[in-house]
Amino acid sequence: MDSVESDGLPAAVLWDLDGTLLDSEKLWDIPLYELGERLGAPLSVETRRAMVGTNIPTTMGLLFGSAGISPSPEQVLDAVAYVDSRMAELFATKATFRPGAMEALRAVRETGLPTALVTSTERALAEVALDTVGRDFFDVTVCGDEVGGLNKPLPDPYLKAARLLGVDAADCVAIEDSPTGTASAVAAGCLVLVVPCDVPVAAGERRVLRDSLVGLGPEVLRALVSGSG
Structure with a gap:
């Protein structure tokens, strides 16, 4: 790992799934709005936004x-x-x-950096999504039903991913799209690259906002780590 760190790169890259790699929040809209109709109370935009980045128990x-x-x-x-x-x-x-997500995954993988998928989606569904994303991009995956209920925005998912990779979360870059996920990664001590999807993310500590994943590669990661990104 010394050679990676001396090259100005983070110790690892930790990826969120929904809304970050996959444009899937719109897919979650479908059953959630359907359920709201079935319950006799159409889901409001505000309530749906509050669900973004959370786990299934919170959503329910x-x-x-x-x-x-x-x-x-x-x-x-x-x-x-x-x-x-x-x-x-x-x-x-x-x-x-x-x-830019597929190209970014490939560019980061080619650096040789350890990588993790850190998602609030539960394992069974994440495995279906990984058929699209590709399992080979990740050394470990941490799913929403694998953190003992200590889900995003708590730091535990990102801390677990860093621990499994054998690195310090404070030396990692997390890539997120939502306020909930960003709060989780920041709480874990990660530097966060935020590419908002359906919900705005406010500026704040330990985060850099970006319009898209297009062009994400080693030079962008170096700039983030150095504080110039």
Whole structure:
């Protein structure tokens, strides 16, 4: 790792999935808005935005809460099963990359840096998405059901990814799109490259905002680490 760090690169690159690599927040819209209709309370734009970057339990809480329903465990399980089924279909047939994402994945992989996928999506669905993204781009993957409920915006997903890679999170660059994901990576101590998707992300500590992933490669990573990016 010394040779990587002396070359001005981060110790590792940690990628978010939904809204960062895949333009998939629009796909999540489909079952979530459908469920809102089924519950008799169409999902508001504000509630949907609050779901971006969160995990399934948080999303279900927001969904049922917006409908004024205190659901039974069976109702929650049925809703989750519906979302999972629809999203598996959509990931398999409709998932598309965000601009520059595939090229950025390749460019970062060619540096030889350790990489991780750090997603709030649960393992079963993430595996479907990885059929599109490509598993070979990541040394490890951390999914939303693998952090003991300590999901984004808590730091635990990014801390776990760094630990699995054998690096310090403070020496890593995380790539995110949402306020929730950005808060998680910042809390873990990462430097965050933020490419907002459906929800604006405010400027703040340990983050650099960018319009797209187009052109992301070793020179951009060096600039980020040096503070000139």
